[in-house]
Amino acid sequence: EVQLVQSGAEVKKPGESLKISCKGSGYSFTSYWIGWVRQMPGKGLEWMGIIYPDDSDTRYSPSFQGQVTISADKSISTAYLQWSSLKASDTAMYYCVRQDSGWLPFDYWGQGTLVTVSS
Amino acid sequence: DIQMTQSPSSLSASVGDRVTITCRASQSISSYLNWYQQKPGKAPKLLIYAASSLQSGVPSRFSGSGSGTDFTLTITSLQPEDFATYYCQQSYSIPRTFGQGTKVEIK
Numbered sequence: 171e172v173q174l175v176q177s178g179a180e181v182k183k184p185g186e187s188l189k190i191s192c193k194g195s196g197y198s199f200t201s202y203w204i205g206w207v208r209q210m211p212g213k214g215l216e217w218m219g220i221i222y223p224d225d226s227d228t229r230y231s232p233s234f235q236g237q238v239t240i241s242a243d244k245s246i247s248t249a250y251l252q253w254s255s256l257k258a259s260d261t262a263m264y265y266c267v268r269q270d271s272g273w274l275p276f277d278y279w280g281q282g283t284l285v286t287v288s289s
Numbered sequence: 290d291i292q293m294t295q296s297p298s299s300l301s302a303s304v305g306d307r308v309t310i311t312c313r314a315s316q317s318i319s320s321y322l323n324w325y326q327q328k329p330g331k332a333p334k335l336l337i338y339a340a341s342s343l344q345s346g347v348p349s350r351f352s353g354s355g356s357g358t359d360f361t362l363t364i365t366s367l368q369p370e371d372f373a374t375y376y377c378q379q380s381y382s383i384p385r386t387f388g389q390g391t392k393v394e395i396k
Binding site for chain 1: 339376
C-alpha cells in the first residue's frame with residue numbers, strides 16, 4: 171500500500187527554523203516526484219515545489235523560491251520542506267504529494283503537517 | 290503562471306441533484322486538468338485526471354470533460370458523502386496551479 175507519512179504538528183516562534191518530513195513507503199521512492207502543497211487557514215491549495223528523489227532535481231513555484239528549501243534523502247525514502255526563518259504568515263497546513271512523471275496528477279497525499287508560527 | 294478560475298465559488302444542492310462545476314484556464318492546457326475533492330480536516334483526494342479519466346476507486350457518478358481552456362466536473366445524483374470542496378489543478382506547466390475551490394453545501 172502506497173503511503174506518505176508526514177511528521178507531526180509544530181508550534182514555532184517567528185525567526186525560528188524548521189524542517190518537516192514526508193516518508194514514502196509501498197512504492198519505489200526514487201521513481202516518483204514528491205511535491206509540497208500549502209493550505210493556509212480557511213484557504214485554497216497552493217503548489218510550492220517538487221523534487222525527484224533519485225537525482226534531487228528540484229523545481230519551485232516563483233511564489234516560494236527563496237522562501238523554503240525542498241530536499242530528499244533517498245536512502246531513507248524521505249522528503250523534506252524547510253524554513254530558515256519562519257514568519258507568522260507561514261502558519262498553514264502543509265501536504266506532501268506523490269506525482270508520476272510529466273503531466274500526471276498528484277495521486278497520493280500525505281496526511282498533512284500543521285505548522286503554527288506565533289510569538 | 291497559468292491562472293485557474295473555478296465557478297461557482299460555492300453552491301447549495303440537495304441529495305440526488307446533478308451538480309456541475311466549471312474550471313477555466315488562462316491559456317490552453319490541452320487535457321492536462323485534474324480534479325480533487327477535499328473534506329473538512331482531511332487531505333485532498335484525486336477524483337479525475339487528464340480532464341476525463343476517473344481515478345481508480347472513485348464512483349462513476351463523478352465525470353469530467355473539456356479541453357483547451359474550459360473544463361467541467363459533473364456529479365450526477367449527489368450523495369451525502371459528496372458534500373466537500375472541489376479543486377481543479379493544471380499539470381500542463383510549472384508552477385502547477387489550482388483553482389480557488391468550489392464548496393458544495395447541503396441545501
